Amino acid sequence: MDLKHDIRESLARRRQRPLVLEVRDALEEMILVGEIAAGERLNEAALAEQLGVSRGPVREAARSLEREGLVEAVANEGVYVRRLSPQDGLELYDLRAMIAGYLCAAVAERGDAAVAAELEDFHAAMGRAMEAGDEATYFDLNLSFHDRIAEAAALPRARALYVSLGKEVRLMRLKVLTGPEALRQSYREHARIVEAIVAGDGEGARVAGAAHHASGKQRLLDRLRQERGACHAQAGHADPAPGEGRAVEPKTDLGRIT
Template sequence: MEETRTRSGAGRAALRAAAAEAVPPSALEIVRTRSLSSLVAQELERMILAGTLAAGERLNEQSLATRLGVSRGPVREAVRGLERSGLVVAVRNQGSYVRQVSAEEALEIYDLRAAITGLACARLAEAATPAQLGALRALVKRMDEARRAEDAPAYYATNLDFHAALLAHGAGPRTRRLYEELGNELHLFRRRALVEAENMRESNAEHAAMLRAIAAGDAEAARKAGETHIAGGKRRFRATDITTPQPAASKGENGHDAGDPSSPPRPVAGRRGAGRGPRGAA
């Protein structure tokens, strides 16, 4: 394809249309507010979380730019942002790769989410309104119905709503953003399906326990119930993932210090250039 750098206007229009689809309120208005870089970043993040860009995959700037109908500049800026967010890792003169989250990191993220959920539950136990409690109860009830009907997708969706409501009422905006970012990182685990796997009965029983403690105004119990719930998810996650190194015995030296925080630049699958291969082939 030779349209690499010819008509950028058409491509941009395409991007605008794609971006406008998901947002009913205004059309070209968002373009006046958001810069191309941010739109590209949003789109890349969506692609990564949706799996269109798989974990470990290499990001070709030129290809992405052409695909989105923009120049390489905005793409580079967006990738830099995503790098800071921890969604991609970059190696100089080599390229950027969608980050791969190891099992250890996934478990660590579970711990963080547990702490945050516990924090929100404790806050909620101290200052929850009857309306908020009612909303949470309704969500638990909906999950129970989904569980009875064995409707896993519905349960999963409502579960997300429940946790979102928990954070919305019991935590500030910064905490919510952090929780969301951690959730996104969890999606980069090599087998993301594990993240969504849940034992509905066990899980919802824990939800109910959290709610009871919150309603009782027992901050300490609520915090613990929240932490336990996420720890349960972590346990179910670990039980499913056979390759996870169970820390079982070695309690002495918890060698957290080893290794890089982000996964190394291992090229993984996928070749880079086609060498001197025929470039005109269509």
């Protein structure tokens, strides 16, 4: 209900922002935060009422989110928060790795000393957070670090893609950057990236950036294996044929992907 307040307020402040954008942001947030779970349907009327708007903007926002890959629409039935299979997740990591490499290379080749210094500062701060064992701070700084690179590359399409894929990844709701070893590894990889950028080594930056994300993929793989194992062990419940662990089709079987 306070969401409604939020929207109305920001609406009053700046009338030039169309409702559909507010609604899109609100829906995106709900989805990414898990307030609307994966596989769940978005009820237009309910959401419209909750947000204090009519259904039109909600529908438009949903279309937007559909193209971005956060939801999928089924005719005459509704839009569902997308549910990612492990394969989908791995594919997303691959794509993100490639684009990250592209962005890092661009930053390095651009050779902007100010940006390089800024990244070094970020890296130093992350080092301190790591030493202090402050995972939350490290996590935030990590986000900013990569955002800054994406921005500094001056490649708008690639940046948008990178951000968008990042949101999609979040749909899996698997925390991958946890534990002191993971942090340490991340830190080392960041060092490589910063080094290459400072040195103006485009190819090196590409490789370092891609490798960094690839190791994230590796941790995801480990985590998936571990989850699958735990699932089997703790319940042994009718886990439908391994490799088909997608489940929760919106309705018929339009859902199963794998």
